[in-house]
Amino acid sequence: xxxxxxxxxxxxxxxxxxxxxxxxxxxxxxxxxxxxxxxxxxxxxxxxxxxxxxxxxxxxxxxxxxxxxxxxxxxxxxxxxxxxxxxxxxxxxxxxxxxxxxxxxxxxxxxxxxxxxxxxxxxxxxxxxxxxxxxxxxxxxxxxxxxxxxxxxxxxxxxxxxxxxxxxxxxxxxxxxxxxxxxxxxxxxxxxxxxxxxxxxxxxxxxxxxxxxxxxxxxxxxxxxxxxxxxxxxxxxxxxxxxxxxxxxxxxxxxxxxxxxxxxxxxxxxxxxxxxxxxxxxxxxxxxxxxxxxxxxxxxxxxxxxxxxxxxxxxxxxxxxxxxxxxxxxxxxxxxxxxxxxxxxxxxxxxxxxxxxxxxxxxxxxxxxxxxxxxxxxxxxxxxxxxxxxxxxxxxxxxxxxxxxxxxxxxxxxxxxxxxxxxxx
Numbered sequence: 001x002x003x004x005x006x007x008x009x010x011x012x013x014x015x016x017x018x019x020x021x022x023x024x025x026x027x028x029x030x031x032x033x034x035x036x037x038x039x040x041x042x043x044x045x046x047x048x049x050x051x052x053x054x055x056x057x058x059x060x061x062x063x064x065x066x067x068x069x070x071x072x073x074x075x076x077x078x079x080x081x082x083x084x085x086x087x088x089x090x091x092x093x094x095x096x097x098x099x100x101x102x103x104x105x106x107x108x109x110x111x112x113x114x115x116x117x118x119x120x121x122x123x124x125x126x127x128x129x130x131x132x133x134x135x136x137x138x139x140x141x142x143x144x145x146x147x148x149x150x151x152x153x154x155x156x157x158x159x160x161x162x163x164x165x166x167x168x169x170x171x172x173x174x175x176x177x178x179x180x181x182x183x184x185x186x187x188x189x190x191x192x193x194x195x196x197x198x199x200x201x202x203x204x205x206x207x208x209x210x211x212x213x214x215x216x217x218x219x220x221x222x223x224x225x226x227x228x229x230x231x232x233x234x235x236x237x238x239x240x241x242x243x244x245x246x247x248x249x250x251x252x253x254x255x256x257x258x259x260x261x262x263x264x265x266x267x268x269x270x271x272x273x274x275x276x277x278x279x280x281x282x283x284x285x286x287x288x289x290x291x292x293x294x295x296x297x298x299x300x301x302x303x304x305x306x307x308x309x310x311x312x313x314x315x316x317x318x319x320x321x322x323x324x325x326x327x328x329x330x331x332x333x334x335x336x337x338x339x340x341x342x343x344x345x346x347x348x349x350x351x352x353x354x355x356x357x358x359x360x361x362x363x364x365x366x367x368x369x370x371x372x373x374x375x376x377x378x379x380x381x382x383x384x385x386x387x388x389x390x391x392x393x394x395x396x397x398x399x400x401x402x403x404x405x406x407x408x409x410x411x412x413x414x415x416x417x418x419x420x421x422x423x424x425x
Contacts, residue, residue, distance in 0.1 A: 052384045055375035057334055058318035062367045065360050066310045067353050073231030073304035075296045077222040079195050084217035085111060085210045086188040098201050102193045109218050113189040120182035127175035134168035141165050197223035222298050227291040229255055231304040232282035240308050242272060253287035256303040265289045265296055315361040319354060321371035332372035332379055334387060342385050344372060
């Protein structure tokens, strides 16, 4: 390569390098400008052009809240009986329909009574014979005693007759017992309901030979009106329950469906078990329900809600307003400054019973205060805000929402999905 060619190639390389350098510089400026614009836009979305944060708020109102204890309960029949035959024999008739309501003493089934009637007739004949022999022996005894008074018969003969009468009296009493037993067997051939209730599925069919030792019996009868619900509560809640029971108060109990959204029945607390389960730290309670509509069935699982007390004239705030930090539990209260601008201030509060949507505030708030329920991520003391949906979270009358909302679950502080459970904070 000659010198002229070398310098030409060198100049071309330098020109290309300079062009690349200039192009990269312009591209970098454009990226930086785009990033700066995006940051400005994001900042505008977070705080607006004037740094005002959009939030949602609820109003603190005075109302009442029910303190409840929620627990899983089991429906238990008032009485349950496996109807079994009390004599052995062939089943000749079934008088009930599966699932029907029966009354106490109603005949459910019949066993062939003829063998028992024959035994009764035989025992009755034996009784009649012995009664006749007893009557004859008594007549002889009276005659002998008359002759003995005239000294016309030996005393030994009179004494023998007296003992013979006593033997016949014993025989008659034994015969009477046999007759009574045979008559019972005839009655037992008619299988009756031990109490009023609902009869279950039939376990045997007509024509089968049934025995007293059959494990399944004829059917199962359960008394479901009234009916019980047994549930367990933590032992530390027992004092509040027993104190009100000793005072003569009737504590109401509600049975809810497993989802916690459907109320099945209402009843009253009947009794408390006499000991605490050491393995679980709970104590069993029993509630009675009239169950007129037959919505509760034995062995059904329900959510039992025990109403321990109702607190009146308390401050109610949305649970969404609860905030937790290093200094404890607080809420952002929305106020207006001297320039009539809406700002937030941090207010430390003490909470009482909590429900899904409302919480009782025992200290720190008053009726009419507006508390922030949404948008607290970037808030600080004195930050300017704008309220988008004031009054969300509470009803206008200041009472807790329906369907059990506004109630406290004091059974452990954990919410159950779908339920209106609450906990004391």
